[in-house]
Amino acid sequence: xxxxxxxxxxxxxxxxxxxxxxxxxxxxxxxxxxxxxxxxxxxxxxxxxxxxxxxxxxxxxxxxxxxxxxxxxxxxxxxx
Numbered sequence: 900x901x902x903x904x905x906x907x908x909x910x911x912x913x914x915x916x917x918x919x920x921x922x923x924x925x926x927x928x929x930x931x932x933x934x935x936x937x938x939x940x941x942x943x944x945x946x947x948x949x950x951x952x953x954x955x956x957x958x959x960x961x962x963x964x965x966x967x968x969x970x971x972x973x974x975x976x977x978x979x
Contacts, residue, residue: 906933906977908940922951931975942975 908931916923927946934940948967954960 906940907931908977912946924949931977933977938977940975940977942971942973944971945969 910927910929912925912927912929914923914925925946925948927944929942929944931940931942946969948969950963950965950967952963954963
């Protein structure tokens with residue numbers, strides 16, 4: 900998390916699971932951009948998730964893997 904003097908707020912997330920099944924990696928960035936002097940901010944975020952699952956967990960061969968990309972835009976009420 901990072902708050903700048905201009906009330907701009909940034910959050911960066913990075914995560915990894917170390918479980919045997921399924922494995923997952925996550926990275927995300929969120930930014931709150933204030934709207935003038937109001938307590939409202941425009942919120943934008945982007946995230947990337949990668950899931951990896953050995954198919955042997957289902958009694959099969961090979962792997963199942965997927966990339967999921969999320970993008971969002973909205974509004975947030977900012978509490979000071």
